[in-house]
Amino acid sequence: MEHTTEHHEHAGGGTKEIIKVTVILTVLTIVELILGFWMIDIPLDSQSLRLGIKGTIVILMMAKAFYIVAYFMHLKHELKNLIMTIVVPLALFIWFITAFLYDGNSFRNLRNTYDPHFKEQSTIKVEKKEHGTTEKHEAAPVKEHGGH
Amino acid sequence: MATTATATTTKLWGGGKSPFNVEYGKVMMWYFLMSDAFTFGAFLISYGTIRFSTNGWPDPNEVFRSFPFAPEGVHAPLVFVSIMTFILIISSVTMVLAVQAGHNMDKKRVVNNLIWTIIGGAAFLGCQAWEWNHLHHEGAWWGSNPFLNHDGTASSTNFTNYFFTITGFHGFHVFSGVIINIIMLIMTLADKFEQRGHYLMIEKAGLYWHFVDLVWVFVFTCFYLI
Numbered sequence: 045m046e047h048t049t050e051h052h053e054h055a056g057g058g059t060k061e062i063i064k065v066t067v068i069l070t071v072l073t074i075v076e077l078i079l080g081f082w083m084i085d086i087p088l089d090s091q092s093l094r095l096g097i098k099g100t101i102v103i104l105m106m107a108k109a110f111y112i113v114a115y116f117m118h119l120k121h122e123l124k125n126l127i128m129t130i131v132v133p134l135a136l137f138i139w140f141i142t143a144f145l146y147d148g149n150s151f152r153n154l155r156n157t158y159d160p161h162f163k164e165q166s167t168i169k170v171e172k173k174e175h176g177t178t179e180k181h182e183a184a185p186v187k188e189h190g191g192h
Numbered sequence: 193m194a195t196t197a198t199a200t201t202t203k204l205w206g207g208g209k210s211p212f213n214v215e216y217g218k219v220m221m222w223y224f225l226m227s228d229a230f231t232f233g234a235f236l237i238s239y240g241t242i243r244f245s246t247n248g249w250p251d252p253n254e255v256f257r258s259f260p261f262a263p264e265g266v267h268a269p270l271v272f273v274s275i276m277t278f279i280l281i282i283s284s285v286t287m288v289l290a291v292q293a294g295h296n297m298d299k300k301r302v303v304n305n306l307i308w309t310i311i312g313g314a315a316f317l318g319c320q321a322w323e324w325n326h327l328h329h330e331g332a333w334w335g336s337n338p339f340l341n342h343d344g345t346a347s348s349t350n351f352t353n354y355f356f357t358i359t360g361f362h363g364f365h366v367f368s369g370v371i372i373n374i375i376m377l378i379m380t381l382a383d384k385f386e387q388r389g390h391y392l393m394i395e396k397a398g399l400y401w402h403f404v405d406l407v408w409v410f411v412f413t414c415f416y417l418i
């Protein structure tokens with residue numbers, strides 16, 4: 045055996061660790077799904093509760109991402125130089141996500157304030173085919189595009 | 193490879209040793225994956241921005257409610273997609289096991305685990321093909337959205353456009369990953385890595401495959417859960 049590859053002895057990475065991470069990922073996914081099933085029955089009006097659950101799901105998602113990158117992709121056991129050269133540029137995402145979502149939200153608010161047509165369009169209920177019995181129509185000319 | 197490196201922690205850029213202590217190909221794979229992460233990130237952030245700028249949005253539990261061989265009109269949200277998620281997680285695990293077997297120069301275990309990974313990838317692609325086909329039969333496609341918003345108002349085609357574009361782009365990555373893994377399997381069976389004396393190529397394929405799983409974690413959350 046003369047495989048003198050330059051990196052063998054990374055710390056960690058044994059079968060035990062793989063099993064541990066597999067269990068963690070499975071548990072996190074199951075918790076996500078439980079939250080998802082729970083959210084089905086929560087009415088749209090209780091916005092803050094829905095938002096809280098969604099936030100929790102996002103945090104669990106980040107945890108899953110961490111375990112995949114750190115252990116499956118082995119990044120945690122690499123040298124700090126390599127870790128930094130990968131992770132630091134990705135930190136840009138923090139700004140991207142904040143800025144763009146804020147912008148999207150602001151655009152919606154502006155349109156709801158200054159564009160009556162946009163606002164009205166989003167309040168017209170469309171008749172559902174099967175079990176749409178209690179639909180109420182607010183504005184007179186209901187454009188029935190899209191739903192039937 | 194002249195480095196005897198068990199690189200000590202002090203003065204990483206002090207010279208005299210490899211600052212990253214991994215082979216060139218692996219660093220380049222990481223950089224490629226980083227660029228790919230930005231591509232997917234751009235897609236998903238664009239989706240998020242549009243969703244934030246819209247008053248209503250379809251309820252994923254209404255849209256993704258079916259699974260294969262289910263009777264018409266079944267209401268089983270999250271079931272099928274959780275199966276897809278677990279398929280991808282398990283195939284990721286078998287890939288780690290293949291990489292680990294490669295470290296130990298254990299050809300037989302590399303082959304076994306690679307085969308399981310390929311099967312998992314193919315199963316995932318099959319699931320996705322079924323789902324796309326099902327949605328297409330319901331009238332959903334790029335530029336057409338048969339679903340209503342959660343509150344019963346008319347929805348725009350943004351929903352289906354983003355769904356098909358992003359899951360399609362991810363599915364294409366899964367497809368490439370399966371092809372790469374098949375090539376790895378053929379090379380392993382042809383004793384290529386035994387001749388080289390190391391299985392580093394499997395590690396690079398593994399990085400790519402885990403990245404595909406990683407992206408699915410985000411796609412799954414953004415489209416099906418939230």
